[in-house]
Amino acid sequence: MYGYWGKILRVNLSTGEIKTEEFGEDFVKKWLGTRGFGIHYLLKEMDPKVDPLSEENKMIFSTGALTGTTAPTGGRYMVITKSPLTGYIAMANSGGFFGAELKMSGWDAIIVEGKSDKPVYLRIEDDKVEIKDASHIWGKRVGETERILTEEFGDKHVQIASIGPAGENLVKFAAIMNNGHRAAGRGGVGAVMGSKKLKAIVVRGHKRVEVIDKSKFISVVREKTEKLKNDPVAGSGLPSFGTAVLVNIINQNGLYPTMNFRYGQFEYAEEQSGEAMAKKYLKRNKPCYACPIGCGRVNDMDTVGETEGPEYESTWALGANLGINDLASIIEANHLCDDLGLDTISTGGTLATAMELYDKGLLKQDDLGDAPPFRWGNTEVLHYYISKLAKREGFGDVLAEGGYRLAEKYGCVDCFMGVKKQELPAYDPRGAEGHGLGYATDNRGGDHIKAYLISPEILGYPYKMDPHDISDDKVKMLILFQDLTAVIDAAGMCVFTTFGLGADDYRDLLNAAFGFDLSTEEWLKIGEKIWNAERLFNLKAGLKPLEEDTLPKRLTDEPMPEGPNKGHVVRLKEMLPRYYALRGWKEDGTIPEEKLKELGLEEYI
Amino acid sequence: MVRVKFFATLRDITGKREMEIKNVKNVAELLQRLYEMFGDEFRKEIERRNMILVNGKNILDMDGYETEIKEEDEISIFPPAGGG
Numbered sequence: 001m002y003g004y005w006g007k008i009l010r011v012n013l014s015t016g017e018i019k020t021e022e023f024g025e026d027f028v029k030k031w032l033g034t035r036g037f038g039i040h041y042l043l044k045e046m047d048p049k050v051d052p053l054s055e056e057n058k059m060i061f062s063t064g065a066l067t068g069t070t071a072p073t074g075g076r077y078m079v080i081t082k083s084p085l086t087g088y089i090a091m092a093n094s095g096g097f098f099g100a101e102l103k104m105s106g107w108d109a110i111i112v113e114g115k116s117d118k119p120v121y122l123r124i125e126d127d128k129v130e131i132k133d134a135s136h137i138w139g140k141r142v143g144e145t146e147r148i149l150t151e152e153f154g155d156k157h158v159q160i161a162s163i164g165p166a167g168e169n170l171v172k173f174a175a176i177m178n179n180g181h182r183a184a185g186r187g188g189v190g191a192v193m194g195s196k197k198l199k200a201i202v203v204r205g206h207k208r209v210e211v212i213d214k215s216k217f218i219s220v221v222r223e224k225t226e227k228l229k230n231d232p233v234a235g236s237g238l239p240s241f242g243t244a245v246l247v248n249i250i251n252q253n254g255l256y257p258t259m260n261f262r263y264g265q266f267e268y269a270e271e272q273s274g275e276a277m278a279k280k281y282l283k284r285n286k287p288c289y290a291c292p293i294g295c296g297r298v299n300d301m302d303t304v305g306e307t308e309g310p311e312y313e314s315t316w317a318l319g320a321n322l323g324i325n326d327l328a329s330i331i332e333a334n335h336l337c338d339d340l341g342l343d344t345i346s347t348g349g350t351l352a353t354a355m356e357l358y359d360k361g362l363l364k365q366d367d368l369g370d371a372p373p374f375r376w377g378n379t380e381v382l383h384y385y386i387s388k389l390a391k392r393e394g395f396g397d398v399l400a401e402g403g404y405r406l407a408e409k410y411g412c413v414d415c416f417m418g419v420k421k422q423e424l425p426a427y428d429p430r431g432a433e434g435h436g437l438g439y440a441t442d443n444r445g446g447d448h449i450k451a452y453l454i455s456p457e458i459l460g461y462p463y464k465m466d467p468h469d470i471s472d473d474k475v476k477m478l479i480l481f482q483d484l485t486a487v488i489d490a491a492g493m494c495v496f497t498t499f500g501l502g503a504d505d506y507r508d509l510l511n512a513a514f515g516f517d518l519s520t521e522e523w524l525k526i527g528e529k530i531w532n533a534e535r536l537f538n539l540k541a542g543l544k545p546l547e548e549d550t551l552p553k554r555l556t557d558e559p560m561p562e563g564p565n566k567g568h569v570v571r572l573k574e575m576l577p578r579y580y581a582l583r584g585w586k587e588d589g590t591i592p593e594e595k596l597k598e599l600g601l602e603e604y605i
Numbered sequence: 606m607v608r609v610k611f612f613a614t615l616r617d618i619t620g621k622r623e624m625e626i627k628n629v630k631n632v633a634e635l636l637q638r639l640y641e642m643f644g645d646e647f648r649k650e651i652e653r654r655n656m657i658l659v660n661g662k663n664i665l666d667m668d669g670y671e672t673e674i675k676e677e678d679e680i681s682i683f684p685p686a687g688g689g
């Protein structure tokens with residue numbers, strides 16, 4: 001086979017058994033890769049009701065169809081498992097170089113099962129796979145873990161995906177990190193790894209990923225790369241200022257969530273903007289594998305030295321959402337989250353929940369003792385509580401459970417700004433209502449990257465849509481974005497390519513690599529299948545659609561108090577039934593059997 | 606007085622973060638004035654793609670370049686930009 005080796009590595013940490021399994025082209029045509037492969041195995045082999053942190057939960061580390069090829073941004077991998085944060089599907093995506101290296105080692109995916117009773121790591125050097133003792137690195141932070149394992153391996157080209165103390169301590173929003181600062185961030189996938197006592201996967205590969213017709217593939221890659229380079233956003237906007245260029249854009253558009261989504265504009269946004277960061281701290285850009293865009297930022301600070309990021313999301317989560325304006329503190333906090341192995345969005349969202357509870361007098365200083373008060377804008381909160389929650393020390397143990405459980409404990413579930421128990425990202429949907437429908441229906445809970453409607457509603461890609469239009473056109477656009485993103489994820493490419501590429505471009509790349517002749521519609525059908533299969537998993541795990549495909553009350557019932565979106569709420573109730581209908585689902589949000597059959601999912605019912 | 610704010614690369618081109626301008630009745634007229642002031646480099650950056658907001662509202666959701674500008678309005682101009 002081309003593009004893939006047709007080889008899956010299955011590792012059982014309870015028994016120590018290591019097996020090889022094979023798949024053929026049919027499997028690729030059915031599931032494409034990453035999320036597709038992952039959801040297939042979870043639905044086939046696991047009861048969706050299992051405890052996410054038990055040995056019954058499985059983790060799939062999977063490359064995508066174009067991972068390891070020269071396709072632009074074709075270096076990504078995903079981790080698919082049941083999330084301890086949401087109780088539903090988690091599919092976390094990461095860039096850097098780990099995914100490509102995994103493919104080059106001759107393995108397309110790894111299925112991790114069971115649970116080790118002592119800390120271990122997985123060492124892969126091409127065909128040679130070993131489970132090794134990790135007691136000497138257990139407790140170490142990500143940077144140090146990578147340093148030690150690289151040294152032990154004796155090859156600086158080795159790639160490592162690991163967890164930090166947060167994952168080890170089962171923090172519900174712990175991430176899996178690679179290349180120091182690249183994160184398979186959301187849904188607590190790091191905690192699942194920690195529950196299995198799997199500290200890291202270390203991989204080195206010397207194989208070359210082949211495509212069916214090399215010269216054809218090269219010419220398609222060249223054409224798409226040119227397209228990206230000539231695109232004003234992918235070719236110059238993102239490389240110049242990184243994702244944080246959005247701070248000013250989103251703030252000026254009046255949907256930059258401020259102080260736990262109370263307001264849509266932050267007075268000091270300018271001070272934490274991409275422009276400010278570039279002026280003060282930027283050292284250079286850092287692209288992921290085979291990426292012509294290079295949005296990654298390397299910043300230099302006296303306190304932490306060279307570090308990467310923060311991205312737009314992290315800048316906001318550790319800044320405006322807490323009322324914090326000081327950029328230096330934000331960069332340091334971001335560095336700390338990376339090194340401890342934490343998802344920055346959920347970390348910030350949880351701290352924001354605490355601030356809201358404190359402000360309302362529900363969380364009292366007595367509950368915190370001598371620890372810093374959760375006052376809006378108090379930068380001391382960042383370093384202090386991030387360190388504590390990663391170790392589950394003191395009040396950090398409560399924070400480690402995430403914003404939802406924190407809000408519930410203090411009797412104010414409405415103080416939590418999230419969906420399906422996952423903290424929301426950096427766009428107030430009262431300023432982009434289609435994006436709000438995206439939050440409510442996302443299979444992994446509060447999330448922006450599985451259907452980025454900010455693109456048409458605010459940025460104008462592929463064309464501008466009114467952010468307050470909630471017609472069927474908007475709902476259809478969301479569905480298209482959800483399905484197309486599933487294809488891009490499964491292809492192993494970065495979603496930022498969508499600024500320069502359209503659905504036909506991904507079709508061309510995939511067909512050229514595999515020698516398939518699928519139409520754009522057929523590829524999108526695979527995306528639709530992935531989306532529905534993930535939904536099926538959630539339904540089997542106990543999802544109650546009408547109660548949980550929802551948004552925090554603040555966004556549906558409290559009009560935006562000021563700014564360009566003043567007076568607006570998200571009219572979710574008007575959109576959701578139409579979303580279900582246009583998806584071909586029942587009125588109660590479940591998937592009818594005919595739909596599952598149409599998508600070829602009958603064997604998973 | 607209309608307040609005009611520049612972002613990203615436009616700050617380097619204009620050498621300003623913001624400025625005030627008088628007597629412009631719509632966005633087209635404003636851009637014309639800015640082209641005269643800041644020359645071809647500015648024009649090229651804007652013509653590739655842009656985002657123009659009048660009081661935080663995108664002109665593409667209003668009357669495009671014909672969108673009216675009133676005294677006291679705040680105009681934000683961005684070069685092509687995106688992220689996620």
Ligand code: SF4
Nearest residue numbers: 288291293294295494
């Ligand atoms: S666009 Fe940014 S995140 Fe995406 S692959 Fe390139 S450098 Fe990585």
